[in-house]
Amino acid sequence: MRIHPLVVDGLITAAQTTVAVLLGREAVRQGWPALDTLDWTLVALANLPTFLRTRAPVTICVFVLAVCVVYVGRGGWPVVNSLGPMLAFYTVASLRPTRATAVCAALMAAVWVYAGVVTDGSSMASVAAQSVAYPLVLWWFGHTARRTADLTRQLKAEQAERARREVAEERVRIARELHDVVAHHMAVINVQAGLARFVFTSDAPTARGALDAIEGASAEALAELRRMLGLLRADGVQGEAEGAPAPGLDQLAEMVERVRAGxxxxxxxxxxxxxxxxxxxxxxxxxxxxxxxxxxxxxxxxxxxxxxxxxxxxxxxxxxxxxxxxxxxxxxxxxxxxxxxxxxxxxxxxxxxxxxxxxxxxxxxxxxxxxxxxxxxxxxxxxxxxx
The missing domain is CATH 3.30.565.10 (Histidine kinase-like ATPase, C-terminal domain)
Structure with missing residues (x-):
């Protein structure tokens, strides 16, 4: 069963927000100040909007990064809201062009460096390395996801085009079959009808023979048409005439005899x-x-x-x-x-x-x-x- 994309986004956002809340409660044990009402509001604003990230990737990414700047500026533990910006940036990389991704990567790196600057005891070398490594890794994963999605769409388009070509070829085949069936039998019927009309009053046996030939040609034409229509039925239920095999060389003599009668x-x-x-x-x-x-x-x-x-x-x-x-x-x-x-x-x-x-x-x-x-x-x- 395929899950709706909005349900998936909701579950991811819920899991991410839960982790942020648990980290927020852990902040005191790690030596950080306890979160007040405004801090919890900032945690919510840094995580819950990611539910809409696929609809406005760049806007959500910039908004979440701005909230993180405010949260860190108030002295909060940067780790609490680390998942929201990373998820938002990954979405930008997977859905938007390189230029927009590069801008968001620079903003994310700047926020990361800012958090290192305002946090006492931070190793700036480590912070600088992380500010480069994390955006690059997320960018690579996003680019891979976007390329996979593009290839999937291309494959579906090619499959749809191949299906259209197959339908067109099948229509041509059916039209050719109809032409061959109808043209042959109608030619025989036309000749025999002309003969019957010509001798109708003067030669009754010949006229009856011509009418018999017309009856036989029309019956065979109908049988072949029913066979073709049976092949097109979606339910696969075929009657005796519809399930008849296609004409073969064993029926060539009958066809020649029919032309002789014409x-x-x-x-x-x-x-x-x-x-x-x-x-x-x-x-x-x-x-x-x-x-x-x-x-x-x-x-x-x-x-x-x-x-x-x-x-x-x-x-x-x-x-x-x-x-x-x-x-x-x-x-x-x-x-x-x-x-x-x-x-x-x-x-x-x-x-x-x-x-x-x-x-x-x-x-x-x-x-x-x-x-x-x-x-x-x-x-x-x-x-x-x-x-």
Missing amino acids: GVPVDLTVTGEPRPLPPGVQLCLYRVVQEALTNVLKHAPGAHATVELAYRAGEMTASVIDDGTGEGVIPARKRQRGGHGLIGMRERAKLYGGTIVVGPRSEGGFGVHLTLPTSARTARRGDTVAE
């Missing part, structure tokens, strides 16, 4: 020996292929697309090419602006240390080629995009 002929080829891959790598491959096929649906109507997935030693490659004769997968103007789909593909490749090449093909059409390392040793930090 009117784009797609061939899927898998080479190499299939092996388990990290979920993040699978999601990256799935989303890049999904985005590429979505752009074929939107920007290359009538084109034939080919998806090639290759398992290689230490890496995976995925290629999506089309034979469209138009502007290709991504129109020229959109490419110049850096469309969200291309940005998303670049960021995914960069996140997993891969490379991605996007651009028109010399033989016609458009292509996307992604290479992802599947182990930390082969990971290449950075990405490449060619157009």
